[in-house]
Amino acid sequence: DSGVTQTPKHLITATGQRVTLRCSPRSGDLSVYWYQQSLDQGLQFLIQYYNGEERAKGNILERFSAQQFPDLHSELNLSSLELGDSALYFCASSVEGGRYEQYFGPGTRLTVT
Amino acid sequence: AQSVSQHNHHVILSEAASLELGCNYSYGGTVNLFWYVQYPGQHLQLLLKYFSGDPLVKGIKGFEAEFIKSKFSFNLRKPSVQWSDTAEYFCALYEWNSGNTPLVFGKGTRLSVIA
Numbered sequence: 344d345s346g347v348t349q350t351p352k353h354l355i356t357a358t359g360q361r362v363t364l365r366c367s368p369r370s371g372d373l374s375v376y377w378y379q380q381s382l383d384q385g386l387q388f389l390i391q392y393y394n395g396e397e398r399a400k401g402n403i404l405e406r407f408s409a410q411q412f413p414d415l416h417s418e419l420n421l422s423s424l425e426l427g428d429s430a431l432y433f434c435a436s437s438v439e440g441g442r443y444e445q446y447f448g449p450g451t452r453l454t455v456t
Numbered sequence: 457a458q459s460v461s462q463h464n465h466h467v468i469l470s471e472a473a474s475l476e477l478g479c480n481y482s483y484g485g486t487v488n489l490f491w492y493v494q495y496p497g498q499h500l501q502l503l504l505k506y507f508s509g510d511p512l513v514k515g516i517k518g519f520e521a522e523f524i525k526s527k528f529s530f531n532l533r534k535p536s537v538q539w540s541d542t543a544e545y546f547c548a549l550y551e552w553n554s555g556n557t558p559l560v561f562g563k564g565t566r567l568s569v570i571a
Contacts, residue, residue, distance in 0.1 A: 345499070376558055386500075386546065391558050399557050433499060442488050442550045445559060447499040 346370065347448035349434050355454045361422040364451045368415055368436030374398070375417040376437070376445060377409055381430040392417055393439070424455045458483035458551045462562035469537050469569050477532040477565050479521075479547030486552040489530040490559065491521055494544045503545075506530065517541070542569045 346369035356362055368375050377389040379402075388401035392411035403409075406424075411417040421428060431452050435445035459482045469475060481487065491503040504515025511523040521532045530547060544566050548559040 345501070385563050386561055388558055388561070401558075435500075442552065444490055444502050444505050446502070447492075449499050 345446040345448065347434060347436050347446050349432075349448040349451050351451060352449065353452050353454075355456060356424060357456055358424055358426060360424050360455075361420065362424065362453065364419040364421070364432050364434075364453075366417045366419070366434030366436075366448055368417070368434075369446055372436035372438055372446070373415065374437045374439060374445075375411055375415070376435040377403075377417070377419050378433040378435065379430045380433060380450075384430075386433075389419070421453070426455050429453055429455045458487075458549060458554070458560055460547050460549050460560050460562035462545075462547055462565045464565045465563075466566045466568070469567070471539055471569055471571055472536050475532070475534040475537045475541070475567070477545055477547075477567070479530045479532065479562060481528050481530070481547075481549045481560075483549070483551045484528070488550040488552070489521075489523060490548040490550075491515065491519070491530075491532050492546040492548060492561075494546065494564075496543065500546060503532070537567070537569050539569045539571060541567060543567055 348367045350365045373394045376391045379387045389403040391399040409419045431450045433450045434448045437443045437445045461480045489506040492500040494500045506513045514520045544564045546564045547562040
């Protein structure tokens with residue numbers, strides 16, 4: 344158990360819908376990262392937040408957005424869902440910025456039908 | 457931008473064979489290096505990390521990695537693999553001059569251990 348929690352574990356939804364994935368970082372960690380993992384694309388970095396502010400952006404689509412709240416939990420919002428958005432979405436956290444190891448949550452498996 | 461290369465996409469070994477997975481990176485400055493493992497159906501877990509000091513780093517489950525600065529490499533090794541080591545292995549890097557940007561991950565190497 345890494346100490347990072349993610350909900351829900353599984354999500355099945357239809358194309359065109361919007362979903363919200365939730366992540367709580369390890370106690371004391373200020374940075375939260377979101378990743379998408381699929382068979383064809385591998386592990387893709389989406390976005391990083393540090394103490395409530397966006398710190399870095401990766402391959403995140405405009406239909407996707409995220410935020411980190413004052414209690415440091417984070418949410419990833421995925422809208423206008425397409426079949427290709429079906430993937431595992433991982434959240435990770437670290438103490439500060441990028442130079443420290445990241446601890447990954449168990450992931451949310453999103454299936455878009 | 458820095459990059460991490462894991463040239464072996466899929467490695468198949470018999471139990472008790474020795475393992476070496478390659479990891480090379482493109483940045484010549486100070487780096488932190490990591491190996492993560494992802495067992496089937498699970499999340500990524502930290503195997504070991506190198507920040508500074510002894511270039512031979514020992515991790516969990518009998519894994520070790522050696523940082524060779526001159527070769528820009530951080531290969532993962534295990535003297536004798538078990539069936540339970542079947543997983544995907546990711547090398548990751550943090551470049552010290554990048555500010556607080558996130559880790560850069562390699563594409564991963566899938567290890568299959570057969571009886």
